[in-house]
Amino acid sequence: MPVRVQIEDFDVNAEVAALRADSPQIGAVVTFIGTVRDMNEGSSVAAMELEHYPGMTEKALQNIVEQAKRRWQLGDALVIHRVGPLLPRDQIVLVAVTSAHRGEAFDACEFIIDYLKTEAPFWKKEQTPEGARWVDARVTDDAALKKWHIDAALQGVEK
Amino acid sequence: MKIQLRFFASVREALGVSQESVELPEGVNTVGAVRAFLRERGGMWAETLGEARSLRMAYDQNMTDADTPIKEGGEVAFFPPVTGG
Numbered sequence A: 001m002p003v004r005v006q007i008e009d010f011d012v013n014a015e016v017a018a019l020r021a022d023s024p025q026i027g028a029v030v031t032f033i034g035t036v037r038d039m040n041e042g043s044s045v046a047a048m049e050l051e052h053y054p055g056m057t058e059k060a061l062q063n064i065v066e067q068a069k070r071r072w073q074l075g076d077a078l079v080i081h082r083v084g085p086l087l088p089r090d091q092i093v094l095v096a097v098t099s100a101h102r103g104e105a106f107d108a109c110e111f112i113i114d115y116l117k118t119e120a121p122f123w124k125k126e127q128t129p130e131g132a133r134w135v136d137a138r139v140t141d142d143a144a145l146k147k148w149h150i151d152a153a154l155q156g157v158e159k
Numbered sequence B: 001m002k003i004q005l006r007f008f009a010s011v012r013e014a015l016g017v018s019q020e021s022v023e024l025p026e027g028v029n030t031v032g033a034v035r036a037f038l039r040e041r042g043g044m045w046a047e048t049l050g051e052a053r054s055l056r057m058a059y060d061q062n063m064t065d066a067d068t069p070i071k072e073g074g075e076v077a078f079f080p081p082v083t084g085g
Helices: A012-020 A056-071 A102-119 A139-146 B009-015 B031-039 B043-048
Strands: A003-006 A028-035 A047-052 A076-082 A084-086 A091-099 A122-128 A131-134 B002-007 B019-023 B056-059 B062-064 B075-079
Touching: A003 A056, A012 A028, A012 A076, A012 A091, A028 A102, A056 A076, A056 A102, A056 B062, A076 A102, A091 A102, A102 A139, A122 B009, A131 B009, B002 B009, B002 B031, B009 B043, B009 B075, B031 B043, B031 B056, B031 B075
Parallel strands: A003 A076, B002 B075
Antiparallel strands: A028 A091, A047 A084, A047 A122, A076 A091, A122 A131, B002 B019, B056 B062, B056 B075
């Protein structure tokens, strides 16, 4: 399963081992792990809650992985994203990409997380001393996507 | 026609509802028209689904825009810009 949305934590070593177990042609594995910060927008964050759109979120992640596989020669790619309550230091997301050589794996991994941040339906709500608040989308995330020649908010539109 | 509505995150909280079935009057046949139709409920609906609000829309679980046509039994979702990762 190349994409998973789950409440439970994940074990990066086990996931990477499984991803490349049957692929002796793989020469590079690049992983990105997103974690919960204890500060955001000038406020301390005691906890957060992640919401998603069951069905659509998995489909969006699948689409992102497929686009990466079309752009680069990859062995495989895995995305695990957690939902539910999370605490500072917790792991939120894992992107793991394998390829024969490192260049493709680095690029594809960055592409997947950039794309995920603007197009996959997840929403964070933070608990701060000022109360609970929904995290605002960042303009810098849309800018990151432009690097891949994709305009945010147009993606995944099927007519 | 009858469709399914879904609301998420701050939109869900503001409206106080996560999903509902709704019977649409004739002529309401795009995602944007559904948004305008729901605004007529007034109050938080008018505010939360206002044209000026930065809102994302999905039809049958694909990101979409206001011009997308809808069909009987379809699923229309409204939510704020995403903040995962």
